[in-house]
Amino acid sequence: MVSLPPQTGLGPNRRAALVAAVTGIAASGLVLGMIGDIVVAAAFLAAAIIVIGAVIVWRLLARAGSADLRTIDWDFTRAVAQASGDAIAVTDRAGRLVCANDAYDAVFSGFPTPPGLPLDASGVVLLAEAGRTAWRDGHAQAERLVANGLRISASITRAGDEADMLVWRFVTAPDYDLAQTAERLIDGPTGDRLGGSGIMAALLSADGRVRATNRVLRVRAIGDEHEAIEGRDFARFLITDNRGLVRFAREGGAGTPLRVVQVPFVEGDDAPVLVILLDDEEDAPAIGASASAHVRSLVSLMPFSMALVDREGRFIQMNDSFLRAAGVVGAAPPLYPGDLVVREDKTAVADAIRRFAGGQTHSTDMAVRLKDHPDEPVALTIAGARGLGDAAVLLSLKDNSEESRLKREVAQATKMQAVGQLAGGVAHDFNNILTAIIGHCDLMLMRHSPGDSDYDDIQQIRTNSNRAAGLTRQLLAFSRQQTLRPQILQLPDVVSEVSNLLKRLMGETVRLDMMHGRNLGPVRADPGQLEQVVVNLAVNARDAILSANPRGGGTLTITTRSVSATEVRQMASDILPVADYTALIVQDTGTGIPPEVLPKIFEPFFTTKEFGKGTGLGLSTVYGIVKQSGGYIFAESQPGQGATFTIFLPVHAAPAAPRLTAPKPAAKPADLWGTGTILLVEDEDMVRAVAERALTRQGYSVLTAENGEVALEIMAKNGRPDLLITDVVMPTMDGPTMVRHAREKYPDLPIVFMSGYAEEQLRKSIDLDNVEFLPKPFSVQQLAEAARDVLAAR
Incomplete structure (x- = not known):
């Protein structure tokens, strides 16, 4: 803010008031002397006082307005922001970015205006909501944001002498790598404390190579605590005798047997593995109380669910992640693992824990259903834990409800796709049958008049066939193979x-x-x-x-x-x-x-x-x-x-076309009689027979073929037909392949494809121009009209 300097002597407001007062008194005295009326003189003096007040108020307002003008030194503001290692930006009431430091540029790859930052979808919404809260309450926070792969948190504060600015402060959260944290713990003082209690720990990569070990393990494995062990194959430091006992290779067969415990750690195929080695002497002293406390502390810090069970099958310890996965947060913890699962799974869980408590070494996974949500099975991992004091078994729970849901959705989608393909195939075959039935009904109706006794029966057969054709169209709709006019x-x-x-x-x-x-x-x-x-x-x-x-x-x-x-x-x-x-x-x-x-x-x-x-x-x-x-x-x-x-x-991106009144189609001539040679290609004998009879009755000379190869032989022998009507799906050689061969010799040969599948689906797979489409089932009249229209157009 820039303030005005103080002034000495009479200010402009006082001088103006003094002049106005002297002038008002003199004027009222002059009026009194001239007319001798004291009332009029008093009124004149009152008017002068009002004028004096107006002048003073006007000057004060003018000075206040000039005092409201302010100047913000943005260079100084940015210099202050530069002193911070956090990303800082300032926006005004209109939402414009008016200041930002270099850290802001580095985090967001430029100077975008918040909240429109390169965050994930939910982050933009959270940041916008925090901005609105800051305008209302003066301060707001937004956590767990991700920008350009960095996890950040935002703090927004309303600022300015008129509270018309927002200061956005973004703090980059350090990436938390669980494997790296475990590596530091094992290779540091925590690993030394574990070693002092006889616990040897190693962190291995997915391919079995050493990432970190504590000091006692290095001494036992290679004899020198200062020699580098990282990157070496851990299995080469161990040997197994004929009884299955594991020892350090350096110590040989006379060395102390080891108990190897593989702790469930990070998920994933490439996840590291935490291995605990314990001396397995039968007469070795029990693990000390301090070491047991270290183990319990380690279990409680694990970010994945873990529980310790004693040899009697009772819980010793459960960490917070295990309690959340088991759904017993805030309730009394169960005594036995079987208390967590439904009645049908109690026996299987108890038997598995008994086996591992008795000495079984490898781990196993089993699907169980928890009592709180029995509809969604979870994965229970069980592993032996000898040498950890009272603990005999390690348990870990993995909530795979989301995985199960995705599997069900994939299975449902696969089933729907398979049923759709089956429905489409059934509809196609039924369309061939219905084409033959409807065609023969049409041919019989040509020989009967409405008064004949058989006319009504034939008409009823035709009507029911059309109803069946409607059902096949529904099947094609489900399998997404029907013809649409979008x-x-x-x-x-x-x-x-x-x-x-x-x-x-x-x-x-x-x-x-x-x-x-x-x-x-x-x-x-x-x-x-x-x-x-x-x-x-x-x-x-x-x-x-x-x-x-x-x-x-x-x-x-x-x-x-x-x-x-x-x-x-x-x-x-x-x-x-x-x-x-x-x-x-x-x-x-x-x-x-x-x-x-x-x-x-x-x-x-x-x-x-x-x-x-x-x-x-x-x-x-x-x-x-x-x-x-x-x-x-x-x-x-x-x-x-x-x-x-x-x-x-x-939503369709293109603008809607203006509605036009479609011209009325011209009436087709009733005469379906035609001339010329038609080559009819159809693998279904009944459809080919009825189509041949229908076209022959209309005056055409019809040549028939049961597949594409026979059709090409007929054209090689008889020359170019006037029209080629062919099915699409046929054995040996399909319709489109046959038409391509025919078009090589006769480029202008008119084609009519007939099929029970959707026209849109066929046109996507048929890269041929100037072809017509006749959907099945069709009547005799529709077949004759298609042949007449194509020949007339040519």
């Missing part, structure tokens, strides 16, 4: 299109609520398929509501809202990538989904409805459509509290 659209428009249908489906007993958020991003999907998704979810919700309350009274809520990338990042989902989404949420007040059923609801043919009342393809179709549209679907439910299905569709 458009850029808004989810509220899709919901509005089916709102009237939904109201009829819900009936009078179920209330339908729809809520739409603002600023929803456009999505790219097939509107017809999305409508099917909404209808399928709504029908399932209605059935659940009526099951919970047959008389009605439930509510179905459909909501659309935008989900930003920040929200997705905060979800910390392992499945949902970080991006902007538009969400469709379908929530009901029905019976809910039992936990044992929830993982299976998207599997095809799985249904909880009564026999004959459900195909089990509703939710599997929803799953397939959502996944094929690039989205994600999640189901949440609590028994008796309804279910919630949330669909996340990625």
